[in-house]
Amino acid sequence: MLVTFLTKNSNFILGPIARLLGWIMNGIYEFFHIFGVQNIALSIFIFTFIVKTLMIPLTIKQQKFSKLSSVMNPELQKIQAKYKGKKDEASLRKQQAETQAVYDKYGGNPASGCLPMLITLPIMFALYSVVYNIPAYVNSVRDLYTPVANAIAGHTDILKNVAEGLKINLAGMDLTQTNKIIDVLSKFTTTRWNDLAAAFSSYPDIATTITTQAASIKDVNMFFGLNIINPPGWGFPGILIPILAMVLQFVQTRQISIKPDKDNPASSAMNSMNFIMPIMSGVFAITLPIGVGLYWIATSIFSIIQQFFVNRYLNHIDMDELVAKSVAKASKKKARRSSIAVSQGSSLSDLARKQTKSIDTTVKDKSNTSDKKEASVEKNGSADTADESANSKSNTPGSISEIANLLKNRNEKGDK
Numbered sequence: 196m197l198v199t200f201l202t203k204n205s206n207f208i209l210g211p212i213a214r215l216l217g218w219i220m221n222g223i224y225e226f227f228h229i230f231g232v233q234n235i236a237l238s239i240f241i242f243t244f245i246v247k248t249l250m251i252p253l254t255i256k257q258q259k260f261s262k263l264s265s266v267m268n269p270e271l272q273k274i275q276a277k278y279k280g281k282k283d284e285a286s287l288r289k290q291q292a293e294t295q296a297v298y299d300k301y302g303g304n305p306a307s308g309c310l311p312m313l314i315t316l317p318i319m320f321a322l323y324s325v326v327y328n329i330p331a332y333v334n335s336v337r338d339l340y341t342p343v344a345n346a347i348a349g350h351t352d353i354l355k356n357v358a359e360g361l362k363i364n365l366a367g368m369d370l371t372q373t374n375k376i377i378d379v380l381s382k383f384t385t386t387r388w389n390d391l392a393a394a395f396s397s398y399p400d401i402a403t404t405i406t407t408q409a410a411s412i413k414d415v416n417m418f419f420g421l422n423i424i425n426p427p428g429w430g431f432p433g434i435l436i437p438i439l440a441m442v443l444q445f446v447q448t449r450q451i452s453i454k455p456d457k458d459n460p461a462s463s464a465m466n467s468m469n470f471i472m473p474i475m476s477g478v479f480a481i482t483l484p485i486g487v488g489l490y491w492i493a494t495s496i497f498s499i500i501q502q503f504f505v506n507r508y509l510n511h512i513d514m515d516e517l518v519a520k521s522v523a524k525a526s527k528k529k530a531r532r533s534s535i536a537v538s539q540g541s542s543l544s545d546l547a548r549k550q551t552k553s554i555d556t557t558v559k560d561k562s563n564t565s566d567k568k569e570a571s572v573e574k575n576g577s578a579d580t581a582d583e584s585a586n587s588k589s590n591t592p593g594s595i596s597e598i599a600n601l602l603k604n605r606n607e608k609g610d611k
Contacts, residue, residue, distance in 0.1 A: 217332030302521030
């Protein structure tokens with residue numbers, strides 16, 4: 196559900212995150228460029244390590260909640276078993292109250308386990324979009340594509356023919372824009388660059404530009420003899436990329452996997468996913484560019500090292516101490532929310548008092564005015580004036596009742 200939401204709102208949500216991560220990636224590449232090193236694979240490794248380092252606090256928070264959950268879960272499961280099959284409103288309320296009592300007891304929060312994921316997942320999506328389209332974020336790499344994009348700008352029909360079969364919606368792209376052409380060229384493998392040069396054989400200048408720039412682009416994409424734009428395929432040494440990606444993910448998931456609980460279907464399902472996902476990653480890495488596989492390898496290496504130290508840190512934390520800190524933190528949050536609620540409630544009360552005071556003042560003013568008029572009527576002793584005062588007191592000027600009284604008075608005078 197969250198993945199679908201992020202996909203539909205990718206430009207709105209992932210765009211700003213991707214630009215920030217792209218700025219980091221560009222800085223890394225330019226830093227190595229100063230020392231004469233221009234290599235996208237190296238930049239991807241460093242980029243992944245930096246971003247994952249920044250996310251360590253979220254990882255620790257999630258791991259702490261997992262450790263806390265291991266203590267809470269037996270009690271939560273007893274409550275679930277107690278109310279199993281009971282769907283009436285009273286039972287549901289009791290179950291909810293008892294569940295909340297357990298969370299209060301340990302200072303836990305049902306949203307604590309989801310919050311790090313809600314923050315981490317958009318970052319990982321944005322991170323992937325940067326790795327998958329380096330020229331869009333790294334200025335020096337984009338400069339290598341720009342001469343080709345400018346040279347073929349007037350021949351987009353040829354570009355579309357060569358790019359046919361790529362996982363890009365060419366029909367929905369405005370290929371009159373240089374950046375859009377670069378987006379297409381960034382997905383070109385070595386074979387497609389050769390096909391593009393051949394397609395412009397009748398335009399020698401353009402073909403020369405394509406060949407020259409393609410060689411420069413290949414140089415910055417090389418990693419131990421492999422072009423990271425190309426898929427690894429089944430041959431050696433390319434096949435090592437998906438194998439490493441799969442094996443390292445197995446090790447990573449092994450570190451965080453929990454012992455299956457027969458009474459908890461979610462536990463068994465999670466362990467099954469931890470077995471299936473690495474295999475799927477290995478299969479996908481065979482068809483995707485090598486650069487994506489390298490990113491997965493870098494992510495797994497860092498996660499394994501990170502998890503090793505996180506586990507050592509958490510193993511030295513006393514469980515009672517962790518619970519006490521969680522309860523204290525939860526109490527502070529509850530007190531803060533209560534103070535805000537009280538503050539908002541008092542402000543609303545003040546507003547209500549002001550409104551009531553204003554109404555009372557208006558009523559008193561009207562009452563005083565009416566009393567003065569009645570006193571004037573009694574002093575003059577005129578019945579007609581008293582009638583008119585009474586009418587003016589009860590009727591609003593220009594109202595239907597006032598008009599009716601005027602007509603009545605005229606009729607009475609006419610009869611006399």
